[in-house]
Amino acid sequence: MLAYLARRLIQTIPILLAVAGVIFILFSVIPGSFASSLGDDGKAVLDADVMARMNRELGLSDPLHVRFARYVGQLAQFDLGSSFRTRQPVTGVIAERLWPSAQLAIASMLFAIVVGVPLGFLAAMRPGSLLDSVSMVAAVSGLSLPKFWLGLMLMYLFALKLGWFPSFGYGDGGLKHLVLPAVALGVSPLALLARTTRASVLEIMNADFVRTARSKGMSESRVVRWHLTRNALVIVLTTVGLQFGSVIGQAVVVEKLFSWPGLGSLLVDSVSLRDIPVVQGCILTIVLIFLVINLVVDVLCAMIDPRIKYT
Amino acid sequence: MSEPLLAVENLRIDLTIGGVHHAAVKDVSFTIGRGETFGLVGESGCGKSVTALALIGLLRPPLSVGAGAIRFKGHDLAQIGADDMRRLRGASVSMIFQEPMTALNPLSPVGRQIAEMFVLHKGATWVEAEKRAVEALASVRVPAPDRRAKDYPHQLSGGMRQRVMIAIALACGPDLLLADEPTTALDVTVQAEILELIRDLSAARGTAVLMISHDLGLIANMCARVGVMYAGRLVEEREAEDVFRDPAHPYTAGLIASLPLLGARARHGRARLQEIEGVVPSVTAFPAGCRFNPRCAERLERCAADDPAETALAAGGRVRCWRHG
Ligand SMILES: Nc1ncnc2c1ncn2[C@@H]1O[C@H](COP(=O)(O)OP(=O)(O)OP(=O)(O)O)[C@@H](O)[C@H]1O
Ligand SMILES: [Mg+2]
Numbered sequence: 001m002l003a004y005l006a007r008r009l010i011q012t013i014p015i016l017l018a019v020a021g022v023i024f025i026l027f028s029v030i031p032g033s034f035a036s037s038l039g040d041d042g043k044a045v046l047d048a049d050v051m052a053r054m055n056r057e058l059g060l061s062d063p064l065h066v067r068f069a070r071y072v073g074q075l076a077q078f079d080l081g082s083s084f085r086t087r088q089p090v091t092g093v094i095a096e097r098l099w100p101s102a103q104l105a106i107a108s109m110l111f112a113i114v115v116g117v118p119l120g121f122l123a124a125m126r127p128g129s130l131l132d133s134v135s136m137v138a139a140v141s142g143l144s145l146p147k148f149w150l151g152l153m154l155m156y157l158f159a160l161k162l163g164w165f166p167s168f169g170y171g172d173g174g175l176k177h178l179v180l181p182a183v184a185l186g187v188s189p190l191a192l193l194a195r196t197t198r199a200s201v202l203e204i205m206n207a208d209f210v211r212t213a214r215s216k217g218m219s220e221s222r223v224v225r226w227h228l229t230r231n232a233l234v235i236v237l238t239t240v241g242l243q244f245g246s247v248i249g250q251a252v253v254v255e256k257l258f259s260w261p262g263l264g265s266l267l268v269d270s271v272s273l274r275d276i277p278v279v280q281g282c283i284l285t286i287v288l289i290f291l292v293i294n295l296v297v298d299v300l301c302a303m304i305d306p307r308i309k310y311t
Numbered sequence: 312m313s314e315p316l317l318a319v320e321n322l323r324i325d326l327t328i329g330g331v332h333h334a335a336v337k338d339v340s341f342t343i344g345r346g347e348t349f350g351l352v353g354e355s356g357c358g359k360s361v362t363a364l365a366l367i368g369l370l371r372p373p374l375s376v377g378a379g380a381i382r383f384k385g386h387d388l389a390q391i392g393a394d395d396m397r398r399l400r401g402a403s404v405s406m407i408f409q410e411p412m413t414a415l416n417p418l419s420p421v422g423r424q425i426a427e428m429f430v431l432h433k434g435a436t437w438v439e440a441e442k443r444a445v446e447a448l449a450s451v452r453v454p455a456p457d458r459r460a461k462d463y464p465h466q467l468s469g470g471m472r473q474r475v476m477i478a479i480a481l482a483c484g485p486d487l488l489l490a491d492e493p494t495t496a497l498d499v500t501v502q503a504e505i506l507e508l509i510r511d512l513s514a515a516r517g518t519a520v521l522m523i524s525h526d527l528g529l530i531a532n533m534c535a536r537v538g539v540m541y542a543g544r545l546v547e548e549r550e551a552e553d554v555f556r557d558p559a560h561p562y563t564a565g566l567i568a569s570l571p572l573l574g575a576r577a578r579h580g581r582a583r584l585q586e587i588e589g590v591v592p593s594v595t596a597f598p599a600g601c602r603f604n605p606r607c608a609e610r611l612e613r614c615a616a617d618d619p620a621e622t623a624l625a626a627g628g629r630v631r632c633w634r635h636g
Contacts, residue, residue, distance in 0.1 A: 207413065208408065208410055208413035208414045209413060209414055209415055209416040209417070211369060211408070211414075212408065212414045212415065212416075212476075212479075213416070213427075214369055214400070215367055215369060215400055215401060215405065215406045215408075216400065216401040216405075216427060216428055216431060216479065217397050217398060217399070217400035217401035217402055217431055217432060218397075218401075218427070218431060219397060222431075226419075226427065227416050227419070230418045230419075231416070231417075231418055234418075304418065305417070305418055306417075306418065306463040306465070306466075307417060307463070307465050
């Protein structure tokens with residue numbers, strides 16, 4: 001088990017390196033640089049000499065492979081470099097943004113789980129019922145709503161019209177500011193969880209071993225408690241893990257919309273400024289979180305399902 | 312004569328597709344006495360499994376009992392409530408399924424899956440029940456039962472899993488065991504052991520058995536009486552010996568002819584294995600008249616038009632064929 005964890009953690013290193021490499025190449029081919037982005041419309045308004053000096057100071061004049069080697073060297077010491085803009089260490093900048101991001105991701109996933117899983121379960125218990133049809137239509141719509149539009153609608157309705165929640169910002173970090181962005185971000189994992197739960201519950205209720213359980217003289221509620229929940233949990237957990245990943249990705253849009261001071265908005269701002277160290281740091285952090293969540297889900301599934309081996 | 316343990320009377324099982332009822336099983340009647348082993352034989356798709364599921368009240372849509380009566384110990388199972396039916400299941404009537412690979416919960420140790428029976432029907436605590444589960448495993452001749460009880464199904468072989476299923480089915484001393492092709496999915500060497508186990512345990516405990524198989528040879532070995540099913544109908548019901556010596560229905564004769572290596576034919580050297588031509592029709596496409604007539608070598612003219620009724624045979628038993636009409 002410990003050896004497995006260690007191996008899985010070591011496996012993340014090449015993935016992170018590959019991601020870092022891709023970002024490096026990407027930013028070397030797309031037009032624009034930090035220096036040029038200082039102009040208000042992205043065109044060079046700075047004098048060419050100034051730009052060249054800036055690039056030299058930031059280490060941007062060296063060839064790509066030299067820069068990459070230097071970067072990897074830093075990474076090995078858990079150093080993500082310094083922001084071009086503020087000259088602060090990137091690790092510090094990211095650490096500041098991590099907690100709001102985590103709050104938002106966890107809140108939206110909790111919302112998705114607490115509503116989506118019971119909804120899918122109830123729908124599966126009464127297939128073809130009104131609840132089933134309504135919730136599954138809602139789930140499909142929930143999946144296809146653009147986050148941006150949904151966020152705007154929530155903002156309009158609950159913040160501007162009803163005044164229940166603040167429309168944007170982090171406030172003092174309390175729950176009030178969290179609600180709308182968490183809902184906006186949680187709707188699509190909620191829909192997916194409801195659908196997956198429904199499908200897996202339906203499948204398990206038709207499984208041979210459930211027929212065996214019924215042949216033992218078990219009531220349906222005992223069948224659910226003794227034989228369904230654990231089996232469904234494995235599937236639900238896997239979906240939660242995958243959705244956690246996509247929530248972290250989609251947080252970029254929602255954080256920007258609600259001016260939430262998380263990694264996502266930091267990433268967007270840094271991309272437009274070509275603040276490459278911060279972009280790198282954000283993406284690497286997001287990828288690392290994604291990998292860790294996957295690992296946690298795999299370990300949990302292996303704890304529930306004896307057929308899964310730690311390999 | 313005392314009342315039989317189980318009396319199935321004119322059972323019809325409907326397969327409902329788009330509001331249309333198709334009789335997957337029709338007018339099936341048979342009885343099983345206390346402690347008796349009755350065989351049900353027929354090719355794949357003849358309706359053996361759905362008949363067994365009807366007996367234990369486990370048909371699920373699109374299948375349902377359409378007509379007829381299932382009398383168990385004098386009670387019509389269609390009349391008793393769902394709760395009484397549930398209490399009967401496992402305690403008085405239990406079932407072993409064809410697929411030992413999927414019939415057990417993969418996430419639960421087998422000991423616990425046996426123990427459930429004692430918790431459900433005997434009011435035992437889990438601790439007591441787990442102890443009795445180990446005894447139950449020992450009784451189905453599983454070596455090192457205390458260790459095996461902690462194993463998960465995927466750690467056991469198919470034969471071991473089927474033993475676990477038998478332990479579950481016999482845990483509460485049922486009056487009737489429905490064994491739906493319990494050995495079909497197993498290796499030949501294991502098959503004999505499992506059959507012997509079922510035979511020994513049911514004889515020792517006085518449990519009646521409905522033994523379902525598509526293998527007439529196996530049925531003849533295990534059962535005193537045999538019902539032959541074809542396309543949802545019971546076409547012949549006789550003493551097992553009589554069926555072999557002198558099959559009354561052409562379908563039964565076909566089944567016997569297709570048995571490999573049977574006494575007389577084996578001695579004649581390389582007697583060709585005869586298969587019955589064609590396949591069992593699907594439930595939605597049963598032919599008019601006798602359902603076997605398109606495949607029957609001894610077809611009469613009326614066979615395609617009229618459905619034969621059941622006829623009693625002089626030597627005992629029943630057949631559903633115009634040649635005996
Ligand atoms: N759930 C179902 N939905 C639709 N048709 C079904 C269903 N279950 C059984 N049938 C049909 O009912 C008929 C009888 O099936 P059954 O499983 O009883 O056959 P069987 O004699 O047990 O065959 P086998 O030897 O393959 O187990 C078949 O034609 C089958 O296709
Ligand atoms: Mg079957």
